[in-house]
Amino acid sequence: MAVFLIRRVLQMAMVLLAVSLVVFFGLYSIGNPAEILLPDDATASERAAAIIALGLDRPIWVQYWVFLTNALQGDLGTSFVYNVPSITLIFQRFPATLELAVAALLIALAVGAPLGLYAGLHPDTPLDRTIVTGSILGFSLPNFWQGLMLILIFSILLGWLPSSGRGPTGEILGIETSFASWEGIRHLILPATNLALFKLSLVIRLTRAQVRETMQLDFVKFARARGLSDRRIIGVHVGKTIAAPIITVVGMEFGSVIAFAVITESIFAWPGMGTLIIDSINKLDRPVVAAYLLVITALFILLNLIVDVLYTVLDPRVRLGAMK
Amino acid sequence: MTALLEVTGLKTHFLTRAGAVRAVDGVDLTLRAGEVLGLVGESGSGKSVTSFSILGLVDPPGKVVGGSVRFKGEDLIQASPERLRQLRGRDIAMIFQDPMLTLTPVLRIETQMVETVLAHERTSYAGARERALDMLARVGIPAPQERIRAYPHQFSGGMRQRVAIAIAMLHGPSLILADEPTTALDVTIQGQVLSEMQRLVAETGTAMIWVSHDLAVVEAIADRIIVMYAGRVVEEGPVAEVIARPGHPYTRGLLDSTPSAATPGGRLRQIPGMAPSVLNLPPGCPFAPRCAHVRPECSTPPPVRRLGPERTVRCFAPLIPEVGQ
Ligand SMILES: Nc1ncnc2c1ncn2[C@@H]1O[C@H](COP(=O)(O)OP(=O)(O)OP(=O)(O)O)[C@@H](O)[C@H]1O
Ligand SMILES: [Mg+2]
Numbered sequence: 069m070a071v072f073l074i075r076r077v078l079q080m081a082m083v084l085l086a087v088s089l090v091v092f093f094g095l096y097s098i099g100n101p102a103e104i105l106l107p108d109d110a111t112a113s114e115r116a117a118a119i120i121a122l123g124l125d126r127p128i129w130v131q132y133w134v135f136l137t138n139a140l141q142g143d144l145g146t147s148f149v150y151n152v153p154s155i156t157l158i159f160q161r162f163p164a165t166l167e168l169a170v171a172a173l174l175i176a177l178a179v180g181a182p183l184g185l186y187a188g189l190h191p192d193t194p195l196d197r198t199i200v201t202g203s204i205l206g207f208s209l210p211n212f213w214q215g216l217m218l219i220l221i222f223s224i225l226l227g228w229l230p231s232s233g234r235g236p237t238g239e240i241l242g243i244e245t246s247f248a249s250w251e252g253i254r255h256l257i258l259p260a261t262n263l264a265l266f267k268l269s270l271v272i273r274l275t276r277a278q279v280r281e282t283m284q285l286d287f288v289k290f291a292r293a294r295g296l297s298d299r300r301i302i303g304v305h306v307g308k309t310i311a312a313p314i315i316t317v318v319g320m321e322f323g324s325v326i327a328f329a330v331i332t333e334s335i336f337a338w339p340g341m342g343t344l345i346i347d348s349i350n351k352l353d354r355p356v357v358a359a360y361l362l363v364i365t366a367l368f369i370l371l372n373l374i375v376d377v378l379y380t381v382l383d384p385r386v387r388l389g390a391m392k
Numbered sequence: 393m394t395a396l397l398e399v400t401g402l403k404t405h406f407l408t409r410a411g412a413v414r415a416v417d418g419v420d421l422t423l424r425a426g427e428v429l430g431l432v433g434e435s436g437s438g439k440s441v442t443s444f445s446i447l448g449l450v451d452p453p454g455k456v457v458g459g460s461v462r463f464k465g466e467d468l469i470q471a472s473p474e475r476l477r478q479l480r481g482r483d484i485a486m487i488f489q490d491p492m493l494t495l496t497p498v499l500r501i502e503t504q505m506v507e508t509v510l511a512h513e514r515t516s517y518a519g520a521r522e523r524a525l526d527m528l529a530r531v532g533i534p535a536p537q538e539r540i541r542a543y544p545h546q547f548s549g550g551m552r553q554r555v556a557i558a559i560a561m562l563h564g565p566s567l568i569l570a571d572e573p574t575t576a577l578d579v580t581i582q583g584q585v586l587s588e589m590q591r592l593v594a595e596t597g598t599a600m601i602w603v604s605h606d607l608a609v610v611e612a613i614a615d616r617i618i619v620m621y622a623g624r625v626v627e628e629g630p631v632a633e634v635i636a637r638p639g640h641p642y643t644r645g646l647l648d649s650t651p652s653a654a655t656p657g658g659r660l661r662q663i664p665g666m667a668p669s670v671l672n673l674p675p676g677c678p679f680a681p682r683c684a685h686v687r688p689e690c691s692t693p694p695p696v697r698r699l700g701p702e703r704t705v706r707c708f709a710p711l712i713p714e715v716g717q
Contacts, residue, residue: 286493292449293488294508294559295481304507308498383498384543 076376080369087365088139088358092132095354122148135358144362145355149348154359158341162363164234165340167245168332169325171256172263173318180268181314184275189302191280200276203269211328215262215335222258229258232337259336266328267321274317278310312382319375323368394465396599397423397446397567401459404438404445408453413671415441415454417623425566426597430614430631432604432646434667438623439603443569447484448476463567482512485560489572491552495544501528501555502540508562527558532588550581554588561592568593568600574609586613607650611635616702619643622668622678629703639697639705639712642679677707685709 106118119125123134135145144155187196206214223231235255237244246252282288283306291301326341333342341360348356380386399421406413416438423429431439444450446461448468461468463484468476480486488494496504505524506517513520521540528536531554544552553573560568570589574582590613593600604610610617610631617634619627619642627640638644645663665682676691677683683690687708694706697714 286488286490287496289444289449289451290486290488290494290556291496292477293447293480293486295477295479295511296507297477297511300507300511305496305499309496312498385497385545 076373080366080373083369084362084365088136088362089132091358091361092135093128095358139362144359147348147353147356149351149353149356154353154355155363157344157356158359158363161339161341161344163244164338165326165329165333165342167247168256168259168263168329168338168340169322171260172325172329173267173322175260175264176267176271177318179264180271181275184272185279185302187272188276188279189283196276199272203272206265206269206272211262211266212331212335214265215259215332218258218262219335230255231258234339259332259338262335263325263329263332267318267325270321271314271318274314275310278313279306282306282309308382312379312386315382316375316379319371319378322371323364326367327364395422395462396425396427396464397421398462399442399446399459400462402442402445402456402461403458404441404450404454404456406454408671411671414623414673416445417673418459419620419623419625421601421618421625421628423567423599423601426593426599427616428593428600428602428614430602430604430610430617431620432607432610432617433620434605434646436667437620439605439620440571441623442620443486443571443601443603446569447480447486448473449480449486478512481508481560481565482563483565484567484569485563485565487553487556487560487568487570487573490576491549491556491573492576494556495552497544500541500543501547505540505559505562508559512563523562524558527562528555531555531558531561531592533558548581549577550585553577553585557585557589557592561596561598564596564598566599568598569603570600571603572605575604575606582609589613607635607646619646622673624678625706626679627703627705627707629700633700633703637712639699639703639710640679640707641683641685641709641711644711645682685711 106115110118123131126134138145142155143153146152147154147157150157183199187199190196219231222229233255235246235252236249237246237252238249239245240247246256288301288305291305296305329338329340330342330345332338333340334346337343345357345360347353348360399419402416402419403414404416406415419438419442421429421431421442431442433439441450441454444454445456446463446468448456448471450456456469459469463479468479471479495501502521502524505527506520509515509520509523510517525536525540528540533539533551533554539547544555547555553576557573573589574585577585586609589600592598602610602613614631617627617629617631618625619634619640621642627634627638627643629639634643635647638647642663649662663682668678668681674691675693677694680686680690689708694708696704696706697710699705699710699712700715
């Protein structure tokens with residue numbers, strides 16, 4: 069276990085180093101931030117002073133070296149626009165995005181797993197076909213269009229739910245969250261549903277396929293031959309068998325849900341990292357964009373690690389030592 | 393003496409798109425308490441489907457379309473799902489061929505044994521666990537206290553099959569359906585598991601149907617034998633008599649192609665041709681195309697002929713004389 073963790077942390081460092089290179093040089097090549105930050109009527113000397121202040125006058129590899137050594141001390145640069153450390157900016161917005169992503173995945177699992185289970189247990193019945201067709205729609209309709217339809221139906225036509233912004237937050241167990249009040253939850257429902265739709269069909273199809281496959285296996289027949297009830301066989305034997313692959317896939321998808329939150333946040337004006345990053349890209353606020361990409365990368369890697377560890381807990385046949 | 397199990401005219405068909413697969417097509421068999429019946433036949437002859445049909449475990453598109461299965465006088469074909477569940481694992485237990493695949497991989501042996509006890513009895517978890525430990529010791533698992541905490545993949549094939557046997561014996565069933573339980577094991581382990589099973593059923597007076605395509609194994613364990621071909625019983629009788637003097641050309645062929653049962657040093661002979669597909673069988677004797685003794689009338693359904701007090705054969709031209717009637 070210790071060896072496994074050490075190896076994974078080293079891998080993580082290598083990946084982050086590689087990503088930092090790509091991000092830094094990639095951002096360097098897309099325009100000069102001084103052009104955007106300075107007013108149009110700035111004088112040549114003002115311009116030169118700004119460039120020196122931002123450190124943009126030095127050779128690019130020196131800039132990268134400064135960036136890297138600072139990053140190792142937890143300093144990912146200071147936002148050109150807000151003049152605060154970019155990492156602070158990101159972490160101010162992070163909880164809102166995390167909350168949205170977690171709520172979305174919970175909805176996708178809570179709705180998708182039972183539907184997939186039913187469909188898998190009753191293949192080729194009318195309800196199964198309805199579920200499968202529905203999940204194909206969820207898969208193929210663009211996410212932003214689904215978001216606009218949600219707003220149109222539930223906010224504008226029915227007037228049930230607010231369509232923009234985050235509601236009031238409160239503290240639960242020391243965490244600032246929308247779940248503390250009904251008004252907060254009301255604001256969360258539409259954006260979380262929109263983001264959930266994106267993964268719902270995946271959960272349905274995955275669960276359905278896993279259930280169908282597992283129900284054919286000999287151990288299910290042996291369990292029935294032992295006189296176990298269907299409830300126990302499906303709930304415990306099949307449930308535990310398919311939990312590992314489903315959690316793995318959903319865990320891996322968590323990263324992409326956070327990344328795709330950019331779209332949902334834009335539609336619903338949700339004050340998360342997504343809206344921040346769109347803003348920062350428009351203003352060429354390099355340090356913020358770089359910090360965002362690095363944080364997202366680290367998150368992806370960390371999630372992978374957590375999923376691997378979880379998998380070994382759920383499936384006793386897999387041992388961490390054997391994993392590369 | 394009334395029979396423990398009485399199967400009459402059992403028909404189990406699979407309704408596939410290509411047509412009805414008549415996997416079991418009119419099987420009769422009787423089993424007395426404590427008796428061991430060997431069920432032999434080539435791959436695909438319907439042995440497994442017969443045993444699944446007895447327990448009501450045939451999955452769609454398969455369906456029992458005719459006949460009756462009486463267990464202690466009760467018709468299992470008509471029984472409710474809940475009644476069948478009560479009988480399974482308690483009165484009739486089953487052991488499968490591949491011990492790799494029959495235990496749930498993600499659950500400890502302890503969980504699987506305890507749940508099997510609790511499925512049929514109201515007792516405490518600790519009590520159920522005690523029973524499981526006793527049973528593991530009885531089937532020859534060393535250090536049960538420790539091994540019960542293990543997962544199936546942590547056992548060798550032979551040990552895993554012993555665990556499956558222990559689970560089957562938990563409730564002291566009066567009938568065990570053993571579907572080729574030693575076929576997947578290597579030869580030395582096969583012998584051990586076989587004699588273990590023999591000892592257990594003899595000690596407890598459990599009746600057993602032992603499914604196998606290995607006549608030598610059946611000869612060692614069974615009292616009576618039933619030979620199946622293409623979903624039908626072609627020969628039945630006391631195991632020693634049938635093996636010494638087979639009545640059906642197919643049984644003869646099986647014997648000649650079995651190493652230990654054929655004359656030592658003699659050449660093994662294959663039955664010519666292939667087992668027929670049970671999809672759209674012609675009405676006559678299904679073995680006729682491969683039979684050396686085939687006659688014109690074999691294209692019509694063959695009659696059941698009596699060859700001795702307990703022996704029957706389904707053939708126009710049995711290899712030994714019919715007893716007069
Ligand atoms: N799900 C199914 N769908 C269609 N046909 C089936 C199905 N299951 C079994 N059969 C058919 O039923 C027939 C009997 O199968 P069965 O498994 O009983 O054979 P067996 O005698 O146990 O053979 P083996 O020695 O290989 O275990 C086979 O011809 C098979 O094709
Ligand atoms: Mg079989």
